[in-house]
Amino acid sequence: MEENELFEIGNKAVKHAQESGADEAEAFVYTEDQTSVTFIGGIFASRSGAVKGLKGTFARLAEFWIKKKGLPMITSGIKAGVGIRSVVNKAVGFCSVSNTEEKKILEAAEEATKIAKIRPPDPNWVSLPDSKKPLGEGGVFDKRVSQLEIEDLLEYCSGSCVAMGDFDKRIVQALIMASAMSAAFATINTNGLEAFDKRTAFTAYLEAKAKSRGEEASSGEELISRSYSRDFHPLARSASKRTIESLGKKPLSQKHTGKVVFESSSWNELFSAIFPNGISALNVQESRSVYKGKIGTVVAKETVSIVDDGTLYDGFGTMKIDDEGVPMQKKPIIEKGVLDGFLYDQYAAKREGRESSGNASRQFGAASPYAIQPVIRPSNLVFSPGTGSLDDLVRQTGNGVLVKGSLTGALHSNVITGDFSVSANTAFKIENGEVAYPLKPCTVAGNLYEALGSVVAVGNDTRSFRTVISPSLIVDKIVVST
Amino acid sequence: MDKALKHALAIGARFAEAKGEDTTTLSIGAMNKETRTVSQVSNVGVGVRAFYGKSPGFSFSSILDEESVLRAAEKAVKIAKASTKKTLLVFKPAAVRTLQEKKSTNVDKHPKQVSLEEKKELCLRESKTAMEVSKNIVNVNSGFGEYHGTIYYANSEGTKTSYEPLLVGLRVICVAKKGAIIVDAKDEYGGSVGLGTFEEQAHSPETMAKNAANWALEKLKSKPAPAGKFDTLVDPKLAAVLAHESFGHLSEGDGVALGISPLSGKIGQKLGTEDVTIIDEGMPEKGGYALPFDDEGVQCVRVEILKNGVLQHYLQSRATATMLRTEPTGNARSQDYSFEPIVRMRNTYFDAGTWRPEEALKELKSGVYAIDTNGGQVEDTGTFLFKAVRGYWVENGELKYPLRDVALTGNILELLKRIEAVCNDLQIGSTTFGGCGKMNQRAYVGIGSPHLRIKEVLFGGAA
8 A cells, every 4th residue: 555545544543533532643554465485395294194195204205305395385465454542531542453444444443532531541641742754764675575476485485495405314304484574554643743664574484303313403593684585595504504513412411500602593582582671661660670770870791782773774673763653763772881771652751751762663473563552662772793703702601501593481581570591492512612512402591681791702793683683692690401 | 255256266276265354352451450451453354265286375355345355366376376386285175065154143241232331340340359358469450351243254165154253251360469479360251151241140350359369368378389299180270271282282183184293093092091081162062162163164063082081083174184084073263364274173171070079189188289270381292381370288188288389290191091080060161361372373262171180190399
């Protein structure tokens, strides 16, 4: 849908909400076109009774690698919808509809107002945002992503499966997920705000499963980008390498308390699961953050500097405007170990009599953005790089543990206190400054906020994963056990 | 939808089907005595699936003008054509009887006839009651949810069904604090029922609030559960989760067909004790989530997965039924119009036995009484770890003292062989909170069980 169509829909909704008794109203109009492919290639699990022809025979395997066949699962479709906030007597009501028919939208607008009327007034409510000019050009919109054909994505998947199988004959199964999405969205409110932006996203996840001498290992690689990259070989190689490296696992002989090297992808996963909660101004105001009252104090090692930058070129989270229509900005969070500031949406900002930092977000898991109300989220959290490669960090560690790839359970961390206990599937013992051997799945536990004060060194191998852009790190005082 | 199906056939599909949806979900949350969140989401759209060659293709649109819907049909065919060149697996829907049926839902006090104000009051009544129980109740979280509307289905064989799903749920979570000890407990109830249900004594907001508050207060005096193997009485809520999470998923036809499930090839084998019967069905008499048809337009059949300990049937979609050379059971379900149907459970439960719960407790002699759960971890081998919400230490068939940190581990297939008593107090429930997740799709399900007495359950101690 075009910009003017979204504005037209939004304006109708806002006007109708006002007519039904709202003091203020806002409409978030969103449309997206998405195609995603999941592809499994290689040997399927073998058990008696399974479908004939799918039994894990080597003949099948050969057929797969030659003909690039497997089990494809593809969905593609269009979603459009409107989320409406009505404000009556300082109380906010929310209603959404996954449709752009006028009748449905007007019903939703009325419903939002009705909901507002049953809620008690919120003394902290001030107003919806005013109209402001965007600061930057916004993020990348890659036409190649919006025009990608189903066959292209399928070829990406089956091609990378074959690449992983070719990497090492011990790789017997591969799982690939690739998706292309283009979205356009607009925010309209009764303060005269009319803001529009669009984005594309190309994501791929490659996982290889290896079998050798009765042992199984699997590991994956992920790409999350605004633009299309046709070449899957680097990711396929990396996922395969990681998988093969982790064959020959040994148990950790004794509990390790001390230095752990977090490869950037592992650190990103842990960091993005916990840290955004600590720097949300709303959580600080409502005493759900360890950073309450800590502005201007030392909260991390001097090597730690973090900014949230919604204007970063090619950042996955970069947009002209946030999901309340406020221009995205760049702001320091931690400057050389000293806590500098928090992230604000309109509500939390007005509560302190300041301006929103453009961090209202309606992106949450698999939910449709129009079906949820904005919450405070980072745009692009950028962790300043230090010096040294991952190998250098391993050398500098001497004795410890190296954690790579995905961690299980990061989302179960205590986001208020920062305590985490995650399971690392791809971990290695470091002895005398070298990677000694892969470890059986182990538990890595610590406290994320305290970890920032125990950073020993920061690497220069920055990688971006969704909202976090960070290098690998060495952190001390981490407990690793089996 | 008819036009979309015709269009799909015209451009080459062998078979096409469509699901249309117009549903509404409302959720209200209150913390202490204040309404915190109220949100209504309405979901309207259509999903089209077309079969070509060996493969299905699926596409959807939430914009319902003719152009968008036809485009979805076109895309579905295009995907099927692209997939068939790459697939090793044949998806062929098994033959079923065509259905033309409209099913309406008639209950007293259907949520769409009840004011927002009254629904909000259900939550506030809970928090008010719970906070009055004791000053040690420091936090009360209450929630109300509803889901209803109409689901339409049509396919190119002539099946046309519609039904009106309905699900409501009410729950309360109480946090109690004394010194440094903080504990919580919950109560909840729901199903395909009208709001009159919450006026009945057993499920009123006041009863549930008092239950949750008292259980939380009792937990303040609890001791951590001991570690080791103990004979155990499992309450219906926890046993229901075992039936669904650890056993039910293993009986899903897709996992069986791919050979991933440990139940593959085990039809006719004795997996549990004589008393153990596990059912999955669309419309249980005892409550749950009422589903007349699945999302392939197939009547929901009552499936006896396990009968007197013997594995009888798997849960099937039309395609897995072909793969496993059996009949579809009406277990193909999708989260909403934007997802392709996959094999899912409906209402899964341990069927009632003959023991009275008091007798089962008495015969337990000494061990653990484990109650309710907020979930845990399961693997596709049947291995599980569940944390019970609360429990009691039992001696001489009597409750001795309350327990906390009750974590059970084991493998369901071994556990089924150690079920010594199945009681007669079957309860089946379903709520709008949570639901079941599989392949990134969520679905509302019902689960149930009576009390079960199980020999030698492994407890992890203080978790």
